[in-house]
Amino acid sequence: MRAPARPDLSAAWDRVAELAGQCGQDPAEVLSVERLAHLSGVEPAMIPGVVTGTAVEVPLERRVHGRFLRLRATRRDKHGREWSLAAIAEDFDAPGASLGPLNAGTGLPRLGHAAGVQRFFGVYAGFLLADSKSAVERALATAAPDGPAAADDLDHLSYLSGLTPRAIRLTLDGNPPRLPLREQVRLRFEHLRRTRPRADGQPHSLTAIAGSFDASGQSLTRLTRGEGLPNLAAAAGIQRFYGVEGGFLMAGDAEALAGVLGCIEGELRSGGADGTNGENPMLSVLRAHDVRSIVTRAGRLSPAGWKSLADYLDELLAREGRPAPRVPAPGAGPGPTEPDGEKAS
Template sequence: MRAAARPDLTALRDRVDRLARQRGQDPADVLSVERLSHLSGVDPELIPRVLAGEAPEVPLTRRVHRRFLRLRETRRDKHGREWSLAAVADDFGAPGASLGPLNAGTGLPGLGHAAGIQRFFGVFAGFLLADNKSAVERALAGAPGDLDRLSFLTGITPEAIRLTLDGRPARLPLRQQVRERFEHLRRTRPREDGRPYSLTAIARSFDASGQSLTRLAQGEGLPSLAAAAGIQRFYGVEGGFLLADDTEALAAALAGIEHELGSAAHEAENPMLAVLRAHDVRSIVTRAGLLSPAGWKSLADHLDDLLAREGRLDVRPTGDPGPAGRGPVRGPEGGAP
């Protein structure tokens, strides 16, 4: 078999329901259609049918178009306005006109553009690509595992995982990263006889020729968005496997582990998660402490933009101002970001 069986969404939903009750949360809020839609990008009206296994799969071009429109609709700037195509594209060095076909639903973006869009809006690397079932699975839960399991799930070598946990993730060019992840899939998900699937077998699964993957296998180019979706579907991995940088891929796997543990008490027993968070917090606080008053204001403005892109409110108290006359930035629940 080329991939493990996909989790049953009903079982996942029941487990999350149970964990929510154990932690004193209302399952109706945790599993609300609006929340699952916001996390997955699946249209709200489709969520019940996806959970029931009754929703038809949407063609890739239409799916990516609708996910992009939902990003612009639900993750607005700090003034409540939709981000312009020019603002989104400028973030990754492209002209706004290059996103015109995607916005109109007449064409797919390149793989590099898709990566830039998802990075701009702060969503997981497969947000535009993942089929509905995969997207809802990811919104519900992740997969537990140890270091070897994390390597298998993410395509990152154990050494690169250690560097990422230490706050020093490798910064690979997208072309090299995609090729290495593709090689990882072929090496770790072989045929029943132990040999890698041929490029022809992989490409045939999405009605393409093996030659269309030759440049990817040789490290000479990126696959099209449709080919990337087909490769990930062939191997049964989530839609962002080829695109996620090391930090994002590892964070997603660790978040799934944290969710599986089901309680704050178990969280302390996970050293990898503790190390990751310790490095994140220490690094941010140390560097922020060196900022000038003008730097604090710039940082606060930048956080406003990031929170807006991710559909979160920036809540500040009305009392004493923070550095540079700004109140301290708080998370969506009023706590630290």
Template sequence: MRAAKRPDLAGLWHGVEELCRARGRCPGQLLDPQRLGHLCGVEPALIPAVVAGTSSEEPLERRVHRRFLRLRATRRDKHGREWPLAAIADDFDAPGASLGPLNAGTGLPRLGHAAGVQRFFGVHAGFLLADAKSAVERALALAGPGAPDGPAGLERLSYLTGIAPPDIRLTLDGRPPRVPLKEQVHQRFEHLRRTRPRADGHPYSLSAIARSFDASGQSLTRVAQGEGLPNLAAAAGIQRFYGVEGGFLLAEDTEALAGALTAVRCELEAAEREEENPMLAVLRAHDVRSIVTRAGRLSPRGWKSLADHLDDLLAREGQLGPPTGPGTPLAGDAAEGESA
């Protein structure tokens, strides 16, 4: 039995529609299935059924494979080509062949590789996988007007992210702590057990958590002791059990679409939120100051290199339009340089 209820997608959808109309925006533009599909990884044609609660859920292996292909198809490099497997894997010091089964749909990646893929493409990694900076920024966006009652300030952010308040402060100051993935997952798993207990106040047992995804409590012992990482299926099960976001590759369609609709709502409320939530403004101000300070020491050649790197990052996140004019690569060129 899960510890959290399913999100009310229909309610979220209608809430966004009402906000759009109240602010003179067109609901059809912000709720366009193509746009939502890009945000959450759900196939646009499936979105109406997902909202209505009539869609069937794919097995984890197939879902992760499909979303990986969608990442590659919709977040291309600055030349409009798909990123080669070798380039993606090199970003987290792995061989391109390690992503072969994921690309072919014949196997699940390791948890560290899944985190690396999501980080490479700039999509939300989920509660257990997100680095401190992206987790805090996402929590700040969700902690705006209308959020449920709960602890205030840093304590509330800690509750939402699983990050200790001192580390939240460091992150807001532009100095997020560097924690190995194994230790990060251990800390956040223990945070979930501590802050989201049973009705009697005691933590859920490892057996109860594992039973929710048809595994044994022993399979989580090493995770609870900080001695190992769960496999991808277990990580998805833990996050689903506690009702926290599963991340782009791990989330069920319903949960992923709920995150996309929440992001749309946050977009509509952005101006109000920045006035009412000074921590978000502080975070962004620190980012800007840090970048400007360091960039000011660059040579002209360094500036060009920085601009090229920014183009790469924008392309990964789908924010850079496809190139036009002479030299635009043909669709068939996308496979050049692809490794198995």
């Protein structure tokens, strides 16, 4: 049974601060606790302690509850109001009452509901839950500190993302595989067991994996057969066992912050040295496919359709915590082409 090494956040913090200075950015602004809290879900007051390793990790149920409340508080609708439980749950075809225990802090949501909440707010869904596009984007951001060449290593990206090299190629070509969540989670779990074996080269047993979070190996049997989803606590345990990211709602504070710092470091490394916009160029390829697809379809809309699309994008941007851009009226130009709308497809 493996225990992943604790990420060295102090060293990551120093690297990001140094890179920010080299790129002409203010390290204090790049590493502000408010920004890191918004990206990671960790409370601002806890971030200094998380970085130094002195913060006490809270139980999973309290952590997920706190992050959900933070999502609602910081990613509001276009009118500045908190999203209702009914509106959030409606996005994944569930009743608002199903999120009542999560909102009250009295219970964990089902895995599918957790995926829906994260998708609704546009935060990273985690290794087991991420759709293909999110998984590849995260893997590219993680690979970026090693230089642009790392982004071309499909085997390495496959190891990081849980996708096959073929699925990565399809995703980069704008045709990501679309699997039901149950099948996706099963394949990612198989990938973990296959690519992260024991010291003797054999896959970890279901008993060893489940034992790491005080469950029985039988509790994972249905997952291996594709007969059902694990509960949220089991999914968090599997990810913790293998040392992969737990996702916005499930990640430990150190893990969540390490992912954010890694992404910021990757952006600075990929763009700061040559004066570009600080984005991994492979991410631009992904977004370009999405933007072209959106603009092509939007060009066939009526004036009323343009208004509906603008309203939807305003709401989408608001709940992801981004300012809404000005959208030209029909006839005033080619329509919205901001990459920020990539998730509307």
